[in-house]
Amino acid sequence: MVKCLLLTICGWCAEGLRNESMREADARVMATVFDKIWEGHTVGRRADGRTLVYVDRHVMHDLHAPHAFTMLRRSGRAVRRPDLTVAVTDHMVATSAGRTDATIPGSAPFLARTRAGAAELGIRLLGLDSPWQGIVHVVSPELGIALPGSTVACPDSHACTVGGVGALGLATGTTELVHVLATQTLALKRPKQMRITLDGVLASDVTAKDLILFVIGHWGSDMARGHAVEFAGPVTRALPVEGRMTLCNMVTELGGRTGLVAPDASVADWLRGRACAPEGADWDAAVAEWAELHSDAGAAFDTDLQVDCRVIEPQVTWGIDPAHVIGLSGRVPSPDDVPPADRDGIRRALDYMHLQAGAPIAGVPVDRVFIGSCTNARLSDLQAAAAVVAGRHVAAGLRATVVPGSTGVKRDAEALGLHQVFRDAGFEWGESGCSMCAGVNGEEGRPGQRIVSTTNRNFAGRQGAGVMTHLASPATAAAAALAGRIVDSRAAR
């Protein structure tokens, strides 16, 4: 049964990247990875200056699907390539054990319409009955739907996550989603290019999440506006593939259009044998092509930035903007520390978060911990958290939850016994979905609760009205769960 599904999906992934246009791009001197993918997918230039970009894979989810199907129906158009389109249910699903489409009454119509629309249009659905259901950005690399050098459109701002495997994630709204359904293309303004070179080495226990939080905190949440971001440098290369996905995931919190890391041998290793990855000779050819996906020496970027990673410690957000970041040993900033124009923002954040300017962030008491989301719920994330909690117990009165990024991740984690580690420590072990990250399914905190969360957004009210969110890595979140307050996971060990 499972194999059947896999074979079906595999049908459209028969071969790897080997396309004239890609070679054309290669022939140009000094191209970036982005250039190579972009040129290889350019259908044409429009009179308005935008580029019509071919979409190799279209992954969509249940928050947009019902609206999009209605819009498509109204326009009278058909799905151009149902074979390249996959729908998942992730935003609206319940993540409690024994869930069904009806567990959350408000979600039922979304799930029903997603299911009916997918069936009507011939789109594969990874719904609750699928062993591969999960968060769209986790599922698409996990199944090998997103491959190096491919373009992957998704109606979600975190479409950039697949940059971790060297795919070009393209975020859309609902109207553009319909455009992709009907045409398999997107009309896009070509973004500028930014390279962020992560130099030096990472301290032990400093993760990809800490890295990207540091970068956002350092440069601000719209620094990469209008840019495609490539992460480079020795620290990037040393990051495991799943960490690269975490890094790319939060490019959207940096304001960027998309982000990626040049694929290397570790990506090929990670993808080998995935359900939709190429096989046999196709695999070899694909891997050979992927080797070309690097930015040539001397390739030009509009913006080139370096980070000395040696100075980075585990990070946490203190405010209501992803750029409100400090190290775990840091103190909550004061309006007096910043230029006059920024003071109101700091005051608002302190107000909302009920924090005192100048107070250490470590020690702030926590009501809930959430480990999940497309940012940090892959297997390695759960392993990192489990390593912290193993043999210990969450603080009295604190509610801690783990929601795996996909049903596949859940299966793998359970095979390793991680679910038992978490349960023994007093964590809830859920089914996969977006859950408390997006909060659209109603899984959210209560007003006044303070949550340490491995998610990507700490906007006011993001996890429920009046809920105070601190973004952090899985290890930091796990440590907070044990201590009942924000604490350096290194100290917790």
Next chain:
Amino acid sequence: MRRFKTVDGVAALLDQDNIDTDQMLPASYMRGVDPDYAAGLFALWRRDPAFVLSRPGWEHASILVAGANFGCGSTREHACWALDAFGIRVLVAPSFGEVFRDNCVKNGILPITGPNDGLRALLAGRTGSGQPAGGPGGADGHGSRRVRHVVRRIPGGQSGSAGRPGRDRHDLAAGGRDHGLGGRATPRAPVAADAADADLTIGDAQMRTTWRWCLAACAALIPFRPGPAPAEEIVVSHYADLMYGTPWAVALKKGFLKARGVDVTGFVSSDGGGTTIRNIMAGGLPYAEVALSAAVGAIQDGIPLRIVDGAVNNAADLVWVVLPGSKLQSIKDMAGHKLAFTRAKSTTELFAILCLRAAGVDPATVTRLPLGTMGGGLTAMVQGAVDAAPELEPLVSRNEGKYRILFSAADILPPITQHVGVASADFLRDHPDTVRALILARQDGVAYIYAHPDEAAEIEAEALDIPVPVAKRAIRRLVAAHYWSDGRLDYDAMARSVAGLHAIGAFPTAKVDWSAMVDESALPSELRSVPGAVKSGSNALGEGTQSASTLGTSIPGGSIPGVGAPASATAGSPPGGGATASASSKP
């Protein structure tokens, strides 16, 4: 998509940077499939009675002035739907979240990117650069002032006059009825594409500045159709914005189509010109209703198309209006004054010239200005730049009382055909019964409109998303003028149309040979003008200069052979080929 016109409304200041879409529409308001988006807009902030949009007087705000990076965060288009539902039409901010910005344009909300210090100071009631203190809930955090704002687009000139094709400004503005009257089946993008200048005038403050604003896509429709369309759809030009399509809306709603044995599930609105022709020729579409000029132009270009029935044989929906206080009393007073039309060789230019001539006014004595769209014309009129501007139904009825009708084309001119039904010669030959059934179903719809105008108005109100009273006024006017043909072709009216187009330089010839263009075989016999005169199935038009059939082929491309590129596409040459050319020329 709602058309963007002049926005004259209350502006509210949200004086902080990085306002994300979670604030604009909290997640809980996305839970229903059809939630109350208006209630959801800034729902958490609006719990605070001091927040600007909670305060009396600002519940009707239509303009938001915000800080940088407005709309960052989630790409939820729902946030735009919430702005729209609340009534927000214009956003002014130093910068926007990128996908959010695109989403706005696609939903008819104008995002103006530019420095807003002056506006902020004005709205905050302060003159300096200092910012009001306080948070989303703070008493002073979001100042506002009830000032009159007029955001208007500088009316576009003709293509190239300002480096920006006038057509690109088409879609955000009111029903730009461009029928591609150049007489050629040139694809014309039904979308606004690029950039134009916007003036934002603050009445009280005498403050004026110009921003560039970009219309990224503004796609009321997916802008081009690369693949064959399903057979159960019909293209009706301007179905979604003008009144041509009322019989079709009625026929669908009342089940006439089904009763006649055709399974039509909906209509594709299109701009009436070459786009429609391409769609029908791309295959699968049994029938389309288009501008006569587009049909004739396409046939003259060698496209194997046939005119199969008449649709609209007069111009009762077109009027020119003046401001209520204007001293102009009739068209005869136009000499020495300024009159707006949409653009060169358009229906509005044609009718303006024909009306002036018919009224004995030398068109040379009237300054005629191509202002791009009806919205552009009306804005120019309100601001005194022109004296009279064109309006089409249902805009005429919507603006009833606001402007005074100076003259109506149908009052001055004899009937002139606007719309006809067409089918490809092949389809007509192979499926004459389907074409006939469609014609009959439309005829049923027309009969229903004349018998039950108010009920028809309710159907049309839904189809056009306009208020029922507006639809009722429009339908009554058009019923009185016998606007919709029951299918009959009016050759005199068609000849006048062609002659007029020739007179304004839009057509190469003053006369055309209808026998080579019309095939009446699918018309019910009582509607045929010259029974038997036009042979059925004649395929003399098959020598296309334009390989229309290639327009329906797939776009080559994609980096993954066997996945991205269909078998018919030449491997590895994405930017070549007819399909690509068609795609790229039609944003």
